[in-house]
Amino acid sequence: MESFSLILAIVVVTALAFDFTNGFHDTANAMATTISTGALKPKVAVAMSAVLNLVGAFLSVEVANTISKGLVDESGIRPEVIFAALVGAILWNLLTWLVGLPSSSSHALMGGLIGATIASAGTGAVHGDVLVTKVLIPAIAAPLVAGIAAMLATRLSYALSAQRAEGKAAEKGFRAGQIASAGLVSLAHGTNDAQKTMGIITLALVAGGAVSPDSDPPVWVILSAGLAIALGTYLGGWRIIRTMGKGLTDLQPQQGFAAQTSAATVILASSHLGFSLSTTHSVSGSVMGAGLGRKGGVVRWSTATRMFVAWGLTLPAAAVVGALAEYVTGFGAWGTALVAVFLIASSAAIWVVSRREVIDHTNVNDIEDGTEPAGVVTTAIAAVTPPPAGTVADGLTATIPAPAEVTAKPSATAL
Amino acid sequence: MKIDWAALGSVFGVSLVITVAMVGVFTLGIVGLSRRERALAQGESAGAAVTGAYACFAACAAVVAYGIYLIVA
Numbered sequence: 420m421e422s423f424s425l426i427l428a429i430v431v432v433t434a435l436a437f438d439f440t441n442g443f444h445d446t447a448n449a450m451a452t453t454i455s456t457g458a459l460k461p462k463v464a465v466a467m468s469a470v471l472n473l474v475g476a477f478l479s480v481e482v483a484n485t486i487s488k489g490l491v492d493e494s495g496i497r498p499e500v501i502f503a504a505l506v507g508a509i510l511w512n513l514l515t516w517l518v519g520l521p522s523s524s525s526h527a528l529m530g531g532l533i534g535a536t537i538a539s540a541g542t543g544a545v546h547g548d549v550l551v552t553k554v555l556i557p558a559i560a561a562p563l564v565a566g567i568a569a570m571l572a573t574r575l576s577y578a579l580s581a582q583r584a585e586g587k588a589a590e591k592g593f594r595a596g597q598i599a600s601a602g603l604v605s606l607a608h609g610t611n612d613a614q615k616t617m618g619i620i621t622l623a624l625v626a627g628g629a630v631s632p633d634s635d636p637p638v639w640v641i642l643s644a645g646l647a648i649a650l651g652t653y654l655g656g657w658r659i660i661r662t663m664g665k666g667l668t669d670l671q672p673q674q675g676f677a678a679q680t681s682a683a684t685v686i687l688a689s690s691h692l693g694f695s696l697s698t699t700h701s702v703s704g705s706v707m708g709a710g711l712g713r714k715g716g717v718v719r720w721s722t723a724t725r726m727f728v729a730w731g732l733t734l735p736a737a738a739v740v741g742a743l744a745e746y747v748t749g750f751g752a753w754g755t756a757l758v759a760v761f762l763i764a765s766s767a768a769i770w771v772v773s774r775r776e777v778i779d780h781t782n783v784n785d786i787e788d789g790t791e792p793a794g795v796v797t798t799a800i801a802a803v804t805p806p807p808a809g810t811v812a813d814g815l816t817a818t819i820p821a822p823a824e825v826t827a828k829p830s831a832t833a834l
Numbered sequence: 835m836k837i838d839w840a841a842l843g844s845v846f847g848v849s850l851v852i853t854v855a856m857v858g859v860f861t862l863g864i865v866g867l868s869r870r871e872r873a874l875a876q877g878e879s880a881g882a883a884v885t886g887a888y889a890c891f892a893a894c895a896a897v898v899a900y901g902i903y904l905i906v907a
Contacts, residue, residue: 560842568849575857580865683901684848
């Protein structure tokens, strides 16, 4: 750890911050359906996921090595580039969290890295073919594979159990199965995503000359990355959990089980067979597939469409922010400081905006229309509609945010 | 640029088969447990159903164990 410069320290801290956002962004992947079907209490679910993420972080360093040894030329990379990349990734993660949309943290990270690398070393330093084969194709394949598998599994499960699996035993059984498969997703997530941060920190250390090229992540990197992602997971991205668990479709424990099993299988099969698929994309796909698999099940395509748009934007948006940040850091130390201040200020601003409508473990299952911030619609309509005489204002606000497609629970109207 | 269609295809095939098989077998296990629940309620015994159910769960547990092995390895 000799020659540990200030910029390197900044990069490491920023990388851990990204890891943290990654954790709370992706809690939903493992636990959204478990929480929405009531298989686990919200706090218990995120705690379990956090522990398994932490465990997963220690299991292997393979993914970390792909990041630090594949996508971009290590030789042309300065720590500032990685810092800029992380700024892009963190901001995109926070923005999508604010609007409650699941999106791939890995894509955000790769986008930031690509943008910053282009700004720094030109387009030649990015391996375009790696980009297509490792990013674009998997992004399309993951939800399809997981979705189709989950849909067929759900169909089969309902066909097998029709009128024959009812009562307490069935209910408890599917819950247990769902918890187990969700645990497996958490574990796989820890091995995948905590390692992305390890890969990034290692890349920065290599770029800064603190460790030799092609080396595995040092132990302190593994430990801190595991802790950061576990902490983020425990705090829980409740907005995204709500979208994934309740916004896309309505799941029963049986469907939740099929969805998580499909997601876990796809993630494990893909990483083992060398065609790595995004956890977020797999889980979103399997949740929708499970929604479609039950008779009378619906997928809310409006929410799904917004999610797909977010997926499409993830890489370019993070790339643009990463490129801009890299451009500014190019002005020297004060440029880097400026970017750091910008990152902290934007994160704080996003947090402040999020406090306007708090979503946490107490109301994560109370759904209005998808993830549409009900307050905006309600206040807009309330502003243009003069309250008719004899109508209680509360009645107005209570009925608007829940259109017919969702049978709103009474607790939702109390918000 | 070379897209590894074989890897993608095998991910698709393997995922599909394992998911459907896992969910199917687990559901059968639960059907077995439900049968016992009903049998007990009527004062009968359902030994075969219970044995079958536990065999199903054991098969699922084995697959999960293999999954964990894949993560660790």
